[in-house]
Amino acid sequence: xxxxxxxxxxxxxxxxxxxxxxxxxxxxxxxxxxxxxxxxxxxxxxxxxxxxxxxxxxxxxxxxxxxxxxxxxxxxxxxxxxxxxxxxxxxxxxxxxxxxxxxxxxxxxxxxxxxxxxxxxxxxxxxxxxxxxxxxxxxxxxxxxxxxxxxxxxxxxxxxxxxxxxxxxxxxxxxxxxxxxxxxxxxxxxx
Numbered sequence: 271x272x273x274x275x276x277x278x279x280x281x282x283x284x285x286x287x288x289x290x291x292x293x294x295x296x297x298x299x300x301x302x303x304x305x306x307x308x309x310x311x312x313x314x315x316x317x318x319x320x321x322x323x324x325x326x327x328x329x330x331x332x333x334x335x336x337x338x339x340x341x342x343x344x345x346x347x348x349x350x351x352x353x354x355x356x357x358x359x360x361x362x363x364x365x366x367x368x369x370x371x372x373x374x375x376x377x378x379x380x381x382x383x384x385x386x387x388x389x390x391x392x393x394x395x396x397x398x399x400x401x402x403x404x405x406x407x408x409x410x411x412x413x414x415x416x417x418x419x420x421x422x423x424x425x426x427x428x429x430x431x432x433x434x435x436x437x438x439x440x441x442x443x444x445x446x447x448x449x450x451x452x453x454x455x456x457x458x459x460x461x
Contacts, residue, residue, distance in 0.1 A: 273305035275352045276341050276422070277454060278415055279313075279324075280441055282332040298332075299437040302412045304359070305335065312359050312418075314411040319366035321359065332459045336444055336451035340424055354422035362418075367409045412437045426450065 273279070283300035303313035303326075311324045326333050341348050409417065416435045419426050426443060427435060444451040 273308075273335050273455065274337070274341070274343070275306055276338065276355050276418075277305040278336045278338070278440060278451065279303040279305060279311060279326065280334050280336065280437055281326060282459075284331060299334075299441050302415045302437045302440050304355075304415055304418055306356075306359060312362065312414070314367070314369050314409050314414045316369050318368045319362045319409075319414070321363050326457070330459050333457050334453055335455040336440075337454045338419070338424060338426075339450055339452065351422045351424060355418050358418045358421040362414070367414075369410065412440055415440060 279302065280299040281301040281303070282298050301313075303311040305324070306312050306321065309324055309327070310322060311326070312319070312321045314320070340351055412435045416426055427439070440451075443449065444453060
């Protein structure tokens with residue numbers, strides 16, 4: 271099997287929202303999910319939190335699977351981290367968060383706006399939908415991945431909140447001098 275519990279699945283999208291995310295973040299990837307039981311994933315999509323069969327397998331969309339360096343088999347702490355991930359995923363199954371469409375807009379504003387005459391709150395550009403954004407627990411796909419890792423005592427982005435993480439930033443952890451993620455599987459879609 272190409273994936274284990276906790277592996278990060280990064281997906282290349284083919285719709286307008288995905289292409290917009292890819293363009294704004296300068297990334298091949300626009301969506302993130304987590305591998306769970308064999309053949310299953312946990313992800314955030316427009317319907318909210320989902321835990322089901324991995325519909326990307328043998329589908330039309332290219333994706334890659336990455337494993338964090340702390341989750342390699344043989345690492346004595348791997349069972350500890352995966353156990354904590356399972357608890358977090360089970361909490362999401364029991365109390366599924368909604369998808370945060372407003373965070374997508376907020377991140378787009380942060381990436382697009384470079385002028386000085388924009389709206390600011392606490393030094394950060396934002397869309398003034400604070401009442402809507404604060405209504406209930408809401409996440410985007412990459413924030414869900416970062417939250418699960420954080421709950422498993424793996425802080426992917428020290429000093430940053432999980433809500434501002436993009437799929438491109440998750441992918442960036444696989445590159446550089448000291449990568450945190452390593453590619454374990456790549457699928458380029460149906461031909």
